[in-house]
Structures are given as C-alpha cells and as structure tokens.
Amino acid sequence: MTDQLSSNIQDYLKRIYEITSGGGLATTNQLASVLKVSPASVTNMVQKLATTRPSYLVYYKHKGVQLTEAGRLAALKIIRRHRLIEHYLMDALGYTWDEVHQEAEILEHAMSPLLESRIDAALGHPEFNPHGNPIPNSNLSVPEIEQISLNAIDVNQTAVILSVPHEDPKVLRYLDKFGLRPNVQIKLLSRTPYDQTMRVQITATGEEVIIGPTLAEEIALLIEE
Ligand SMILES: [Zn+2]
Known part of the structure; x- marks a missing residue:
C-alpha cells in the first residue's frame, strides 16, 4: 500500500509524524513551513488524506492533524528507509554525515523492499542512523528512549x-x-x-x-x- 503513495504524500506523512511524535497536532502553518508549500496547499492535501481508505490522518478543522494507525505505519516505513540510506551512504560509500540527509530525502522514495532488506542486513540491522535517530525495525516498531x-x-x-x-x-x-x-x-x-x-x-x-x-x-x- 505504502509503495503506491506518491513522494509528495510520503513527505506529508513523514513530516506530520515528526511534528506530532512528542504528542499534539501538526498545524497547517507548521506543515506549510517544513514542506515549503502554501497553507492552502496543505489544507487541500490533508483534507484529501483524511478521506482516503484507509484514511491516513484525522483533520481537526482550524486545529491541525494527527496520523491514524495507517498513516503512522506509512510514515515509519519511509523514515526507516531514510535512516537506513543515511547509514549506508556513510558506512559503505564514505559520505560525511552532513551529506547524507539530502541524498536520503531523494532516495527514500525510490527504494524497493528488497533493497531495503539487503541494506539492513549488510549493515547488521542497525538501531540508529548516523545522527542518533532510531531506525524503525522491519516490523516498524521504534524503541522508546528517555531523553x-x-x-x-x-x-x-x-x-x-x-x-x-x-x-x-x-x-x-x-x-x-x-x-x-x-x-x-x-x-x-x-x-x-x-x-x-x-x-x-x-x-x-x-x-x-x-x-x-x-x-x-x-x-x-x-x-x-
Ligand atoms: Zn535525515
């Protein structure tokens, strides 16, 4: 299912996950700022994502959005790929840690499940990316870390x-x-x-x-x- 989502939708779900991971809602203005689009585009997209089946988020008018379980899993899947790519680029290809995020932003959308599992295995199933963020495991669970x-x-x-x-x-x-x-x-x-x-x-x-x-x-x- 997630593999059929457009890059644009994957970016929305990922950003909503990041903003709401500490609790609360992601507001239209927050999303417009991190996605570098207009608030009107955000409103259009979140209304759409609230009415798909399964729906990926719940839209509270004038307040913000929150991911559904389907949205959360789709976000974690793209975050897993993003962080594995960052790790792999540094480990296998000699990238420096300031170079890997921009590459991962592009490559995360083009990664097949097979490549994902091969990279994961080649790295020995790492738990963290080079910046210290946890990599969701293959079941998309993320450790809770006191910080x-x-x-x-x-x-x-x-x-x-x-x-x-x-x-x-x-x-x-x-x-x-x-x-x-x-x-x-x-x-x-x-x-x-x-x-x-x-x-x-x-x-x-x-x-x-x-x-x-x-x-x-x-x-x-x-x-x-
Ligand atoms: Zn990154």
Whole structure:
C-alpha cells in the first residue's frame, strides 16, 4: 500500500509524524513551513488524506492533524528507509554525515523492499542512523528512549549525546569540528542568564564549544545514572 503513495504524500506523512511524535497536532502553518508549500496547499492535501481508505490522518478543522494507525505505519516505513540510506551512504560509500540527509530525502522514495532488506542486513540491522535517530525495525516498531534536550540539564551536569539535528549541513559540520556526536559524553560548564548561551565541554578531549539555546533544543541527551 505504502509503495503506491506518491513522494509528495510520503513527505506529508513523514513530516506530520515528526511534528506530532512528542504528542499534539501538526498545524497547517507548521506543515506549510517544513514542506515549503502554501497553507492552502496543505489544507487541500490533508483534507484529501483524511478521506482516503484507509484514511491516513484525522483533520481537526482550524486545529491541525494527527496520523491514524495507517498513516503512522506509512510514515515509519519511509523514515526507516531514510535512516537506513543515511547509514549506508556513510558506512559503505564514505559520505560525511552532513551529506547524507539530502541524498536520503531523494532516495527514500525510490527504494524497493528488497533493497531495503539487503541494506539492513549488510549493515547488521542497525538501531540508529548516523545522527542518533532510531531506525524503525522491519516490523516498524521504534524503541522508546528517555531523553531530554541540552537546554534542560543543569550546570556541571554530565550527559551522553543521543542525537543531533540532522537537516542542516552547516550545523553538522560545526558539531563535527568539536566531536559533538551521538554517544559522546559532555559536561555543561556554564549558561548565561540573559540569553542562555552555553559552554559545553567534551569530556574525552576537554575541548569547549559554545552553543546557543536554539541549537541546544535540538540536541537530545541521555541522562547518566
Ligand atoms: Zn535525515
């Protein structure tokens, strides 16, 4: 079923999943912004996706949308392919981690189930993509991981990076320069009271990095016991 969905519909479902994964609804304006289309186009599309059989989402007029189970599974399927491709490009083809997202945005729509399972097997069924996001398994289940953003920890607290924002190559190159990657332990050295700018130290190297609150919101951490 999902294989017959257009690339455009797959992108909608993926974006709605991302926006609503923490709970709540995806609004028309949020979708228009991430999909780079007009709010009117979003309204047309979500009305359509709410009336297909099976329907992929529920549309609450003037409030937003939420995926149905069919929509959620279709989204997870495309997210699985996207993250496997990112992993494969780095692992097998020597891409850097700031290059893989844009390629995966294109290739995710062209991947057959056979290629998906071969890549998954070749990589040894990985659980995370290079940016630390979980890869849904072949049954489309995703592990629940306890996480908080870098903004939420206290000064002098240490934590291990779970995931970093993956879409902007400039951000990834900046993080990479300091070795700020998933599984790396960091310590928050200070946070300014006026604009919440943080000084973060990488435990293994002692190197310090300045991070603003917008970027910090998108860096997910596992809290150490
Ligand atoms: Zn990506």
